[in-house]
Amino acid sequence: MPDNGDVGIYQPKGSIATYVIVLPCVYGMQLMWDSEATVSHFAAQADLTPLPPEPLGIALVVPPVQGPLFSPELQLFIYTADQWEEFIYEWARTLTYPVVRKFGGANDHGVDVAGFCSAAGFYGEWDCFQCKHYKDALIPTDVWPEIYKVLRHAKSGYYSLPQKYCFLAPRGLGPSLDQMLLRPGALKREFLAVLASGKVGPAGDPIERAAIATFASGVDFSMFQSIVPADLIEQHKNSPQHTVRFAVPLPVPPPAPTPPDVPNPEETNYLSQLFDVYAEKYGLSARTIEDLSTHGRAHDHLKLQREYFFSAERLRVFYRDKVPSLTFENLQGEVHEGVREIHDDEHPTGYDRLQRVLSASQAISLSNNALISVTQGRDKKGICHQLANDLRLRWCQE
Structure with missing residues (x-):
């Protein structure tokens, strides 16, 4: 979707059956697509004021063109990395977090999307969603650098460890990584072995790697999890953006209620x-x-x-x-x-x-x-x- 004030036409990748125009709305003298802003630092509270329930805009459908309609699962495959992060951000906003933020990009400190349970932000209870849009399912070597990064920033006090750290990829996890996440002890042992070998972290700084290893030894690696794409899509149905993003029919509304005897x-x-x-x-x-x-x-x-x-x-x-x-x-x-x-x-x-x-x-x-x-x-x-x-x-x- 456009991230500026220009009117844009958005068509979910892979779906050529329906186009959707999203019009920005005027607030004061500014045109905004969303109230969230990309930041390069993480304050515990100041940056975590509640957001509007969804991105601002009006969904307008344009007459469809002929062509196949690809399933949401297939559409996810051909997203860009930025589109995948936006999808995860929309998904996370359907959950129970009071505040959700999207930080993906340079200097994100290992956090693409975060769900915060309180105004304490990174120093309270929070969950991290790491977005990985690769052409193949994730394998262990894809996640070692991310695990190292979150441990390093938590050790430094930049933020507290999240309750959950979820790897989210449109093609899911390969069997080796999938089974490893279900065996947190094995995941920790393998990470520590890779860390000791210098294959992750600063190869020329064994002291730094040893400090992270000591810190990691006291961490419960069951925090590292994943969610399969089918479940993400099912939960995303609760997002106002679902019909727009995937060009799927709107759900059928319930019958109109009978007006009460006493007017509201x-x-x-x-x-x-x-x-x-x-x-x-x-x-x-x-x-x-x-x-x-x-x-x-x-x-x-x-x-x-x-x-x-x-x-x-x-x-x-x-x-x-x-x-x-x-x-x-x-x-x-x-x-x-x-x-x-x-x-x-x-x-x-x-x-x-x-x-x-x-x-x-x-x-x-x-x-x-x-x-x-x-x-x-x-x-x-x-x-x-x-x-x-x-x-x-x-x-x-x-």
Whole structure:
């Protein structure tokens, strides 16, 4: 994905069935893709202020082109190293850590992605995720330098040892390394032997290697682990970036809930506007659902409008954590644009304006939002009531 303020087109490598444009959002005078920043030092607390739940942006789908759709597993194979780190970062943010940081690059001190359990950062409980995007499965010689690096920085006091140190690779681990990680004692013995031979660490500094060996002898090597790619992908389904990254269909939303007998506080504005409509059309003074129960037509009409509203709310809530942030707001904006002229036109009554706007919403062609495949006619009517709830639409006008 772009890491600057330019609008970019992102297509997951290996998937040529769907393109996704991610638009940056304006905060003040800056365009940002994400709030995380690459840093060259690690403070225990100052650098660990909580991040927004996901990278900022709007997912817009462009008409697909013909071609095979590769599985997520195959797409991972042809990522660049940077794309692999970004995927792991997205995955880690679906876990239970209060704070996740991505540090991969020069001067990262052996930490590509870290999950912190508290504001104490590197001096509290934390887990390290080491990203290795190689053309083959990892073997022991791939990990000795990384084990040496984390031990050296922990010994120096740069950070405390992580609770877990996971090697993450799209092709997983070779059988030798896989079995070695399951036998922590054997892993430690083999590492110490390699360290003593000078094949890892400074070859010309046996004193330094001996100091690391002494430190390593007291470390529980069960901290070194791995996670298979299939499990990473399964957990990544909880990320708002999953559908965007792998061009897979959105999950089917649950049925819309039945509106409660007593309205929620969040319904106040659009219900107030509907009561104004009924007062104008029928001469009613009712301001509650119970008061309206004696007027059959108005009561039935209100019941239907609330069903529309809750249908749209179901979309908003269900997909809130399944697509990039502001995607649903963009959908609301499209509906607003589609009904604005009808809304702003002259109408005999607020009821006429409401009905014309609801009808116009059904004719809107939603062609570029990631939610179009799951948006139904009732949802578009419900979005009109959401817009009324936000006072962007007003049925009765002076």
